[in-house]
Amino acid sequence: MTIRKPAFDTLAIHAGQTPDPQTGAVNVPLYLTSTFELDGIGQTRGGWDYSRAGNPTRDHLEESLCALEGGTSGHVFASGMAAIAALVTMLKTGDHVICSNNVYGGTQRLFSNITVGYGIEIEYVDTSDLVAVDRALKPTTKLVHVETPTNPLMHLTDLQAITDLCHSKGVEVSVDNTFLSPYFQSPIEFGADIVMHSTTKFLNGHSDGLGGVLVGTKPEHRERFHYVQKCTGGILSPFECFLVLRGVKTLGVRMRQHEENGHAVSEFLAMHPKVQKVFYPGLSSHPQHELAKQQQRGFGSMMAIETGSQENAAKLMKALKLCTVAESLGGVETLVSHSASTTHFSVPPEIRLKLGITDGLVRFSIGIEDKNDLIADIEQALAAI
Numbered sequence: 001m002t003i004r005k006p007a008f009d010t011l012a013i014h015a016g017q018t019p020d021p022q023t024g025a026v027n028v029p030l031y032l033t034s035t036f037e038l039d040g041i042g043q044t045r046g047g048w049d050y051s052r053a054g055n056p057t058r059d060h061l062e063e064s065l066c067a068l069e070g071g072t073s074g075h076v077f078a079s080g081m082a083a084i085a086a087l088v089t090m091l092k093t094g095d096h097v098i099c100s101n102n103v104y105g106g107t108q109r110l111f112s113n114i115t116v117g118y119g120i121e122i123e124y125v126d127t128s129d130l131v132a133v134d135r136a137l138k139p140t141t142k143l144v145h146v147e148t149p150t151n152p153l154m155h156l157t158d159l160q161a162i163t164d165l166c167h168s169k170g171v172e173v174s175v176d177n178t179f180l181s182p183y184f185q186s187p188i189e190f191g192a193d194i195v196m197h198s199t200t201k202f203l204n205g206h207s208d209g210l211g212g213v214l215v216g217t218k219p220e221h222r223e224r225f226h227y228v229q230k231c232t233g234g235i236l237s238p239f240e241c242f243l244v245l246r247g248v249k250t251l252g253v254r255m256r257q258h259e260e261n262g263h264a265v266s267e268f269l270a271m272h273p274k275v276q277k278v279f280y281p282g283l284s285s286h287p288q289h290e291l292a293k294q295q296q297r298g299f300g301s302m303m304a305i306e307t308g309s310q311e312n313a314a315k316l317m318k319a320l321k322l323c324t325v326a327e328s329l330g331g332v333e334t335l336v337s338h339s340a341s342t343t344h345f346s347v348p349p350e351i352r353l354k355l356g357i358t359d360g361l362v363r364f365s366i367g368i369e370d371k372n373d374l375i376a377d378i379e380q381a382l383a384a385i
C-alpha cells in the first residue's frame with residue numbers, strides 16, 4: 001500500500017496540530033508559562049526550559065507553518081518585521097543584498113535606515129527583470145530578497161528563473177510570501193531557500209494579532225534562526241501562536257473565497273469608467289498573467305486601482321460604507337488603503353512616483369463577505385468621484 005501524501009487542506013488542520021497525548025485535547029493547549037520545572041540539573045522533561053528558547057504552543061505552530069511551506073524548519077517572531085530583522089542577522093559587514101524594488105514599505109525602511117548602518121549594502125532592483133538582477137549580483141552578494149506579487153502594484157518575479165540565477169552564483173533567495181499565503185504559492189518548490197510571512201495577514205486571517213515567520217530549508221537555517229529567537233527574544237507569544245494555529249485551519253476555505261471575491265471585484269473594477277487601471281494578476285490584461293498562472297495556484301485577493309488623483313482616492317475612500325478604510329490586509333473583512341500615505345509613506349516621494357505608486361492609487365484587500373455586497377458598496381463609492 002502506498003501512503004497517500006496529505007493535501008493542503010488536510011495539512012492545514014493536522015500538521016503540527018495532533019491531539020494532545022496527555023489529555024486528548026483536540027486543540028493544541030495554550031502554554032502560558034515563562035519557565036518549566038526541571039527534573040534535575042539540566043534535565044528538562046520535553047526539551048523546554050524557558051519560553052524565549054522554546055514553548056510547546058510555539059513548537060506546534062512552527063511545525064504547522066513549516067509543513068505548509070514545505071521547508072525543514074519554522075521559526076515564528078513577534079511580527080513580520082521581527083522575522084525580517086532576524087533574517088538580516090545572517091548578514092555581516094561588507095555583504096551586499098539585492099531587494100525587490102517595490103517591497104513592503106517597512107522592509108525598505110528597515111533595510112535603508114537600520115541595516116545599512118551595519119555596513120551592509122542594500123540595492124533595490126526590479127527583480128522581475130532578470131538581466132537587471134544578473135547585472136546587480138556581485139561577489140559580495142549574500143542574499144536576494146524577493147516579494148512576489150509586490151505591494152501594491154502586483155508585479156511578479158519569476159521564482160524559478162531568479163533562484164536558478166542566484167544559485168549559479170552561490171547566492172541564497174528569500175521570498176516574502178505574505179500576499180498569496182502557502183495556499184496559492186510555494187516558493188520552496190521553485191528553489192527558494194527561505195520563505196518569510198507576516199502571519200498578521202492571511203495566515204492568521206482575522207486581523208486580531210501580529211506575527212511573522214521564517215521557514216528555512218537547510219540545517220544552518222534551523223540552527224541560526226532558533227539561535228536568533230533565543231538571543232534577541234523577538235519571539236511570538238504563546239497566545240498569538242494559538243490564534244495563528246486556529247487561523248491556519250481555515251486557510252484553504254478562506255483563500256478560495258478570497259479568490260472568488262477577488263475575481264468578481266477585479267472584473268467589476270476593470271469595466272468601470274472611473275477606474276483608470278486595475279492591478280490584479282488574475283486579469284488576462286495583467287502583463288504577467290501567464291507567469292502568475294505558471295507559479296501560483298491562484299491569484300488571491302490583493303489588488304490596486306488608479307483613480308487619477310489623491311482627491312479622487314479620498315472621495316472614494318470616504319464614501320465606502322461596508323469596506324473598512326484601514327492599513328493591513330489578509331483578514332476576513334475587506335480593507336482599503338492609500339499606499340502613498342500609509343505603507344509607502346516612508347519611501348521618498350520621487351522614488352514612489354518612479355515606482356508607479358501614485359497619489360491616486362488605492363489598494364484593496366478583498367475579504368470574504370458576500371461579493372455582491374462588496375461590489376454594490378464599491379459601486380456607490382465610485383459614484384462620489
Ligand SMILES: *Cc1c(COP(=O)(O)O)cnc(C)c1O
Binds near residue numbers: 151176199
Ligand atoms: C505586513 C507586511 C509585512 C510586515 O509584517 P508585520 O506583521 O506588520 O510586521 C511584511 N511584508 C509584507 C508583504 C506585509 O504585507
